[in-house]
Amino acid sequence: MHRYRSHTCGELRASDVESDVRLSGWLHNRRDLGGILFIDLRDHYGITQLVARPGTPAYEALDKLSKESTVRVDGKVVSRGTENVNPDLPTGEIEVEVGEVELLGAAAPLPFTINAEDGVNEERRLEYRFLDLRRERMHKNIMLRTAVISAIRHKMTALGFNEMATPILSATSPEGARDFVVPSRLNPGKFYALPQAPQQFKQLLMISGFDRYFQIAPCFRDEDARADRSPGEFYQLDVEMSFVEQEDVFQPIEKLMTELFEEFGNGRHVTSPFPRIPFREAMLKYGSDKPDLRAQLELVDITDVFEGSEFKAFAGKHVRALAVPDVSAQPRKFFDQLGDFAVSQGAKGLAWVRVAEDGSLSGPIAKFLTEENVAELTKRLSLAAGHAVFFGAGEFDEVSKIMGAVRVEAAKRAGHFEEGVFRFCWIVDFPMYEKDEDTGKIDFSHNPFSMPQGGLEALETQDPLDILGWQYDIVCNGVELSSGAIRNHEPEIMLKAFEIAGYDRDTVEEQFAGMLRAFRFGAPPHGGIAPGVDRIVMLLADEPNIRETIAFPLNGNAQDLMMGAPTELDETRLRELHLSVRKPQPK
Structure with a gap:
């Protein structure tokens, strides 16, 4: 027999009665009924009820163990009898009469209850996230996330897309949020930036001749937390396509989302096709560019x-x-x-x-x-x-x-x-630019790499605030899942677009040297989108907070309470990185 188990805790059925088995797992719950000890043993796969009778070594061992201790038990499968069947458990027709117990890992006193949602505050849960993830709801959410990502990969490949990886260490880019920067030991005084998104690299892949790209991409942004946005890092389904217009991007993504939400939505109806709603119309009719059409x-x-x-x-x-x-x-x-x-x-x-x-x-x-x-x-x-x-x-x-x-x-x-539905829509025709209320400065309102509707002529002849971009969002039940765009692939249009936003030619040539150089060697028209994986799972799990669908999220202050990050560096490490720390003065 295997050292730790012959079966999992979710595997045994009535057909296994009279079998000798070995199980390992966590002591989930314990009940003493009339001197007989009933134990719920839990592992990744489910729960099996154990029985230990008074006067046996198994009873003495299990009676003393704290909840969430890990144990190995040997025993015989017996029938519960018709009157004692638990219909809520797949293993509810049987129980295991324990003969031998081995303690594999003792549990210290628990900071909160594992087998119930007892209202413990989020900071405590994040500090002991390894315990929080043992809860049924959290375990289910993380496994849903795993299944969704696996399905995305399968469906994207079936749609003719190819999964490719892009760099994590790169250069800073003005994409609307603050970069996380990484000091370079080998290049004193210089820094890498973690990608806010693989934006430039996926465009460069199209210019390199790869037609349909996707990636489950990690993205890093130094921004504040919200219920639908995790600070620090998140994952997105990054997509790019060559020789396409807006509708060409919509078709495979709409198919993917429909199939994904039908497969994992627990019977909730997905309305299709997704309506196309211009930005201005959305603001007038719904008061939002991410309308809840329910x-x-x-x-x-x-x-x-x-x-x-x-x-x-x-x-x-x-x-x-x-x-x-x-x-x-x-x-x-x-x-x-x-x-x-x-x-x-x-x-x-x-x-x-x-x-x-x-x-x-x-x-x-x-x-x-x-x-x-x-x-x-x-x-x-x-x-x-x-x-x-x-x-x-x-x-x-x-x-x-x-x-x-x-x-x-x-x-x-x-x-x-309308309850029990997923109502999607596309928001289209976003303004290319917006005016800063405080400074009066014209800036990009969406993705700076988007193609303006009307091209160079629009940039040269129209009021910037009247110019629309080939930009679009996909929204579900009031949650923005993604932004996307048909890209600006012509150097002169890109230079002019950035000039209107206050970037002179030399600055753009310097900051986007690789991109502009590539554009000058025959760039195809291309476009893409990047739905947020965390937000997709949040909707499917019907969770109000995105952190409930991420295994190890940061808290609202971008801190990892479990691992103690961010941390300070000692002087030796700072010297190695050619850095000195200047802390803010107390107010």
Whole structure:
């Protein structure tokens, strides 16, 4: 017999009754019922119930062991009997009567309970992540991640893509976030940068003549944490294709996502094909460039309705309205709670009216609306008895953010939210540039390596803020899974695009020397995308926080509490790297 096990803890069935077996695993739970000891033994594959009877060496050994100790047991498989079957366990028809026990690893007192979700704080969980990962939910999430990545590789290969690796140590690049830098011992005073994404290298692969590339790529960005973004590092499905236009990129990715979410979505429906929604339309209708289409409500721009209005709350401001059917009978509490939600999103309040059976409006602002206002609102919003209308007014971006959140919350509260589905969409036609509100400087709004719609002519003749890029995002249930673009592969267009963003020719030639040199030797039109693996698994696992789908994530302050990173270097190591440390002065 094998030194540690003849079977796993998820393997034994009724057909194994009377067999002599050896199992190894963790002591998951222990119950003493009428003097008989019942032990749940857990390993990667499942749980098997053990039985130890009083007066036996096995009873004495198992009774003293702390939970989460690792043991090896020898015993005989017996039937539980029809009345004692546990239908929640694959091994629920049998148990193992233990004859011999060997302690393989004793467990110290546990910092938190393993076999229950007991509300322990996240910092504690991350400090003892090796214990946290023993929990059923976390173990399931990590195995889901493994299965998803394996499926992605299989499906991408079937779609004609070739997996290739790109460098980890490279040069810094202005891609929208801070780089992590690595000092070079052999080149004093110089630094490598960890890649924010394999952007330039995957483009260079296309220029090198490889047609369809993919990689499960690690990416490194020195940025703050969010619920859907892990600080420090993350993984993405990096994709690039040659001789393609936008729709050519969409087709294989849409097929991949549909199949992936159908396979691992636990029966949740995937809506297909994915609608294409221009950025400006998304901001107007949904208040967001990552709309949650499960919310079956849309915002309507009614700014012009109140132009010249004497109602000061709306006059001279951007105004958005949200019509919600079948809520006029809701109690005042419904409206007050939605107003409180709007305030939590940054609003000063939330104006609203109800539509009565005769079509008249009532509510806090009804008296400020003229007959012309009411008629136009009724027409624009297709108002009918039972509707309520919520209003937001202010600057465009501010109103979009607040009313976008109100749209989803109102849909959930009023029963206009579709559960049990994955609703995807493509957001297209992003602005190429944006203006910094503080400095007034024109900068890239998305990927700086994107091809502008209209090419060089657009860059030379149009207002930069009117230029659209061949840029796109894929969004699912309000979560942005990826950004992508058709790339700028022509040197003069790239130089002009960066010039508009404030980069002179010499700077661009220096920072992107390899890329520009390659462009001058026959670059094909190419484009790609990079869906986030962590976010895909987060959606499939129905987890609200991305760290719940990563084996060893950093905390919100980009610290590894388990391993103690980041760490300080001693003086010997600093001298070897030609570095000195300058700590910030206390305030």
